[in-house]
Amino acid sequence: MHRLKWFVLAGFAVGLIGALVGSCDREPAGAVDAAVSDAGPRSDGGLPSNANLHIIALDDDSEQPVPARVDFAADGQPNALTFSNDTAGVPLGRDTAGLWTSMALLTGDGEARVTPGRYDITVQRGIEYDVARQRIDVPASGMLSETIRLPRAFDSAGWVGGDFHVHQAPSNDSDVPAQDRVVSLAIEGIEVVAAADHNENFDLAGAARDLRMEKWLFAMSGNEVSIDMGHFNVFPVPFNPALPHGGAPAINMSWDIATMLRTFRAPPEDEIVQINHPRMVSPLSYFVAVGWNPDSGAIGRPPFILDFDSVEILNGIEASRADIEQIIKDWLGLAERGHLLTAVGNSDTHRIVSAKAGSPRTYLRVPDDRPQMLTVEAVRQAIRGRHAIATSGPWLVVTVNDSAGPGDTAVLPAGNDVRLSIEVDAANFVPVDRIRVFANGSTVVQMRTVPSSINHQRFKEVITIPRPAVDTFYVVVADANTPLPRELAGRVDRDTFSYAIANPIFVDVDGVAAFSFPKPPLPPNLTTGMARPDIMPLPWWHDFDHSSVIEFDDCELEQATPDEP
Numbered sequence: 001m002h003r004l005k006w007f008v009l010a011g012f013a014v015g016l017i018g019a020l021v022g023s024c025d026r027e028p029a030g031a032v033d034a035a036v037s038d039a040g041p042r043s044d045g046g047l048p049s050n051a052n053l054h055i056i057a058l059d060d061d062s063e064q065p066v067p068a069r070v071d072f073a074a075d076g077q078p079n080a081l082t083f084s085n086d087t088a089g090v091p092l093g094r095d096t097a098g099l100w101t102s103m104a105l106l107t108g109d110g111e112a113r114v115t116p117g118r119y120d121i122t123v124q125r126g127i128e129y130d131v132a133r134q135r136i137d138v139p140a141s142g143m144l145s146e147t148i149r150l151p152r153a154f155d156s157a158g159w160v161g162g163d164f165h166v167h168q169a170p171s172n173d174s175d176v177p178a179q180d181r182v183v184s185l186a187i188e189g190i191e192v193v194a195a196a197d198h199n200e201n202f203d204l205a206g207a208a209r210d211l212r213m214e215k216w217l218f219a220m221s222g223n224e225v226s227i228d229m230g231h232f233n234v235f236p237v238p239f240n241p242a243l244p245h246g247g248a249p250a251i252n253m254s255w256d257i258a259t260m261l262r263t264f265r266a267p268p269e270d271e272i273v274q275i276n277h278p279r280m281v282s283p284l285s286y287f288v289a290v291g292w293n294p295d296s297g298a299i300g301r302p303p304f305i306l307d308f309d310s311v312e313i314l315n316g317i318e319a320s321r322a323d324i325e326q327i328i329k330d331w332l333g334l335a336e337r338g339h340l341l342t343a344v345g346n347s348d349t350h351r352i353v354s355a356k357a358g359s360p361r362t363y364l365r366v367p368d369d370r371p372q373m374l375t376v377e378a379v380r381q382a383i384r385g386r387h388a389i390a391t392s393g394p395w396l397v398v399t400v401n402d403s404a405g406p407g408d409t410a411v412l413p414a415g416n417d418v419r420l421s422i423e424v425d426a427a428n429f430v431p432v433d434r435i436r437v438f439a440n441g442s443t444v445v446q447m448r449t450v451p452s453s454i455n456h457q458r459f460k461e462v463i464t465i466p467r468p469a470v471d472t473f474y475v476v477v478a479d480a481n482t483p484l485p486r487e488l489a490g491r492v493d494r495d496t497f498s499y500a501i502a503n504p505i506f507v508d509v510d511g512v513a514a515f516s517f518p519k520p521p522l523p524p525n526l527t528t529g530m531a532r533p534d535i536m537p538l539p540w541w542h543d544f545d546h547s548s549v550i551e552f553d554d555c556e557l558e559q560a561t562p563d564e565p
């Protein structure tokens, strides 16, 4: 428990731009505004006069401030909370959201009032940057100003980091306000998000606009359709806050998949539909519900309808190595039969403190990677085109013959071998120790060991694979035996394993226009139909002790904190 306490982000305050209000102790926005205006005289910069700490987080390359998160530990004692907990009236200054042991720098530049003393601070901005640690002495009077430079671990130009599965207050099992969620995403470097509240249409765009964070985050509406057969994210959806459930259709728990898809895929929206945490046992999830066996191709309880766009290979809750390896097998077992689903990674966070937004995440290759230039269509095309990399840490650059990337097809000239170029980069806290190349399914055709390192570039090699006799798709996976450090990873209550999975690159060798898959597709009589499989639903998440199984309750953490007012 102790190691968790310093990580508690009991949000309590705001800057002039917006509020980060704790997910347990929620204050209406009006109360927060009053606290700011009662703060007394401000300095010329519009900053509160009683701030004694000013932190700027700079991108070390661009030298521009970037949204970031600062965690405080007092003199090496992680559980000694001495960051001000004067929650009612602490003005934290422009662009700053204050937290008991942490603060969010909304635009990379913020102030706080902190109990004077010595702190070890940790500044981080998700997996694209090294974590920075520094010891500071906050004076009893005057202001300490610190500029923290965050070295960039890899260049994601041309790609955007997305989290297509985050929960907030409309979910019956989350109390995170929309603005908190936006902040939690922006400080992790997430650039595109789809809301995913259980059977509720919702959109974070309004909160992003209120916080003036559109420069950093493109928000799409969405719904986590949660039925007995599994959980499925649909985005975008028509969101209307004036209607019950945000305008979502009335959802029947016992819907079959065909009915669910027909309801949510209705034109003109053309939604992305994603299979969530496909092997989770509670709630029952899709691959378990239908009894999919990727080795034999057997389906225990058909139909196994596969008219989906994507599947969560990485999910912040379904995160054990055994889970992930099984789901990779499931996914490759479908792909080798020509049933292509885009592999994605999402946090499925329901909290701020105990589960980080953006861990894991999905990178999408898009025409313009500035969040304010993103469009629903660009996101849709990237997902449908499988121009995607799912990752909980490592950055993976994979090409065939220097041009074809994930989702692309390379036509191999006669006589040529396959030149598979792989580069893995990672921030200083992300372990990587193995790279596997899968060919046409779950067969590993190449494996490399990656030495332990904190350098950004962990691996770079062009692997020559002898020309295959038949069309072949290649999937590259980087991972590590060692989990990420818990205080920096997605979850504080369990391990997050380091994985990066690049979607398939298709190598066409036979000169026939269409890619030929190595196995025949699943028979149509098993993949179509509306009959609801005869499943035995486990206690569903409404009835289940959700907190003990799936979620770690932030509020319990906060209540365990000795310094709570």
Ligand SMILES: [Zn+2]
Residues within 6 Å of the ligand: 165, 167, 196, 224, 231, 348
């Ligand atoms: Zn969810």
